Amino acid sequence: MNKARDIVLAIIFTAFIFSMLLMFVLLPKSEVSYNEKRNLQKPPVLSISSIFDGSFEGDTDKYLTDHFPFRDTFVAISSYFDLYTGRNGVNGVYKGKDGYLINTPVSDKYFTANIMAIEDFAKQTRADTVLMIVPTAGSILEDKLPKNHMEYPDNSLIDKAYSEAEEYGIKTVDIRDKFKGETEQVYYKTDHHWTSYGAYTAYKELVQNPYQISDFDVKSYGGFYGTTYSKSALWHEKSDNIEIFDYPKSADVKICDGTDEKNCSDIFFFEHLKSLDKYPVFLDGNHAYTRIVNNDVENGKILIVKDSYANSLAPFLIRHYNTLDMVDLRYYTDIVSELDKKENYDKIIFIYGLSTMAETTDINMLY
Amino acid sequence: MFLYLPIVMGIYYIIPKRYRNAFLLIANLVFYGWGEPVFVIIMAISVLSNYIFGLLIEKYRGNKSRMRVFVIFSLIISFGLLAVFKYAGFFSDILRGIPIFSAMPKIDIALPIGISFYTFQAVSYIIDIYRGEAKAQKSIIKFGTYISFFPQLIAGPIVRYVDIADMLDNRRENIHQFADGVRLFTIGLSKKVLIANNMGMLWDSVRGMESGLLGSWIGMIAYTFQIYFDFSGYSDMACGLGKMFGFEFMKNFNYPYISKSITEFWRRWHISLSTWFRDYVYIPLGGNRCKLPCVIFNMFVVWVFTGFWHGASLNFIVWGIYYFVLLVLEKYVFGRYLEKLPSAIQHIYALLFIILGWTIFYFEDMGQMLDYVSLMFTLDGGIITKNCASIILSYLPMIAVTVIGCTPLAKNMWDRVSNKRLLATVQAVLVVLGLVLCTAQLVTQSYNPFLYFRF
Secondary structure, three states: OHHHHHHHHHHHHHHHHHHHHHHHHHOOOOOEEOOOOEEOOOOOOOOHHHHHOOHHHHHHHHHHHHOOOOHHHHHHHHHHHHHHOOOOOOOOEEEOHHHOEEEOOOOOOOHHHHHHHHHHHHHHOOOEEEEEEEOOHHHHOHHHOOOOOOOOOHHHHHHHHHHHHHHOOOEEOOOHHHHHHOOOOOEOOOOOOEOHHHHHHHHHHHOOOOOOHHHOEEEEEEEEOOHHHHHHOOOOOOOEEEEEEEOOOOOEEEEEEOOEEEEEOOOEOHHHHHOOOOHHHEOOOOOOEEEEEOOOOOOOEEEEEEOHHHHHOHHHHHHHOOEEEEEOOOOOOOOHHHHHHHHOOOEEEEEEEHHHHHHOOHHHHHO | OOOHHHHHHHHHHHOOHHHHHHHHHHHHHHHHHHHOOOHHHHHHHHHHHHHHHHHHHHHOOOOHHHHHHHHHHHHHHHHHHHHHHHHHHHHHHHHHHOHHHOOOOOOOOOOOOOHHHHHHHHHHHHHHHHOOOOOOOOOHHHHHHHHHOHHHHOOOOOOOHHHHHHHHHOOOOOHHHHHHHHHHHHHHHHHHHHHHHHHHHHHHHHHOOOOOHHHHHHHHHHHHHHHHHHHHHHHHHHHHHHHHOOOOOOOOOOOHHHOOOHHHHHHHOOHHHHHHHHHHHHOOOOOOOOOHHHHHHHHHHHHHHHHHHOOOOHHHHHHHHHHHHHHHHHHHHHHHHHHHOOHHHHHHHHHHHHHHHHHHHHOOOHHHHHHHHHHHHOOOOOOOOHHHHHHHHHHHHHHHHHHHHOOOHHHHHHHHOOOHHHHHHHHHHHHHHHHHHHHHHHHHOOOOOOOOOOO
């Protein structure tokens, strides 16, 4: 009996490590990880120099962990283990009520510096400047969060930023109350962005005579798994629907990344609905510089300095202007104040998610 | 782990017995060279020199003065390597603080992993031969295998040569020992991956936020757990792997946090290190068989070096002296009274000073340490911030498991169950569960720093 017990243990252990090795060798390797949105490590190159400078060893380790058999399954086991041992949110995402996966609170590291950069920019431009900060989902959907959660700093940060910005003559647009009062879904459940309806709600605050929902042809597409889903690794959560508020007449879009230029005749890029990451259906995702022209409107020329939140908002705004330029400072390498001087915009709108505002440094590069 | 281990283990058991040590040596060197190939050279120097000096000492047995010369030479090489690769930067920084030396360049040498462990093993080998407690190893392959054995290379235990000499020559791997090894390895892995890593995350979050009085204590307690489960987890894994290859190592930890005094704590914590210092430093100095000032001096020497062994930084020396003071006080001042107190109070006393000790141990920067200690003893940061409470609350189930894991409770309950068949099933299930969960967490966190890398 005792011996049998020992043999069982020995077999379990050896079977476990050998089967992992075997599966690692035999299973096909994928080159990209969809959930992580990155390329996986390529096989290490063996050479005398790569062994001695340690790069062969390092690359082998990365290759092994990146192509570990059933990697996604193991990551999920780990996430569910964390969740069920009480540590909801330990990987940066709370599993909330009604299938909401919500990012944990941001740190406010660069927030003040970024606001100051916008204020300095506003001082020197002759265009009207507008600032809209999109609060994070967690600060709006208080009732969807798990009972035990950390405090969201959004309200105090936005209050402070807005009162300061107004002193510099910047018009601020506060969407918090509208969002909180909304019964429809304003944030995706599996993604950090606002829904099209959320963007529509924000749009109504930005223009004087907004179009009504009935003016649009709203179509819904299922199977959207966004960023918070990937981050949480809770693969059993349900997918979102992504809605397209289509307008009968389209506009011309010019997308420019450095020297690459692309002209399109539609503001929606429906081919992205076929892939897992569906949010780029709006303006093909983030690009350094995008120009949208609507020939149905005679004048009005605005600039939006933005992160990805604005991508789903711009299709609404273009109904009111002839030309709408968008600049994403994470990719744009020219100087925005020069662009402003050249194009002579009527209005410049800053549209930023609070997380970008608080955690990135690119907004400093306005001029 | 899943590439190296099955390959090494597979080949080890396929090849005939007489090649096994040689194969292990190669496997060890590959393991060691994996991170920093250059460091294999340093290890080779250590192995070669101590191998030769071991033979020389044996050859001149009977000629005391010549033996001494060889011992001294070998110690100079061993500690010389340690001094250069571990402590040169530290001393040059101190010297540079003195005006005359301020022009000295900053010395920045990468620390070879495990050098503190294998140097101490080599020294134990030389001294054991000198004392006639062990015979010199004739085979450089076996000696190399002893110094470089991969399971305990990085984090101990420090194995004395006499304890392992016989196993190097003739060991018989058997299924019972292998199963024991599986059990111990899984326990060690779970301690490290499931508990230590998570307690480390708790400590990191608390440290990085405003915490308050209670919060800072719980943060420090989390670190207290982390360091124990990390270190003893590695030790268990080492012993477990050792068993799988037919070696038996001594137990390195014996539930240190259930101690009732600091003296008891050091009998239960990192036993192989305290034994080493006792046998090769404290007793040769005269131990406690001399006058009181001499005993206190001997203790002082041992504890300064124990502290310094843990890392080339001032705080580790302070940490050593801190324990020196506590141990002297227990031995000569209040130890007697302590024993008469209710045992609950003794436990609280011991834990309190252990936790404070880890505070000194953790912070290399004295200013940061004092800032943290002031958080622990004043209400400047309030009792506990909301965010800190939220984090701690979410770790509560893990903390509960960890506390139980610090005591022999689970083991006692396990031993009390009489239905052996049930136990066998439960054990098999637990091993599978442990391996799968640890694999999952390891795959998820490619980020996995090892706390004891500096030793």
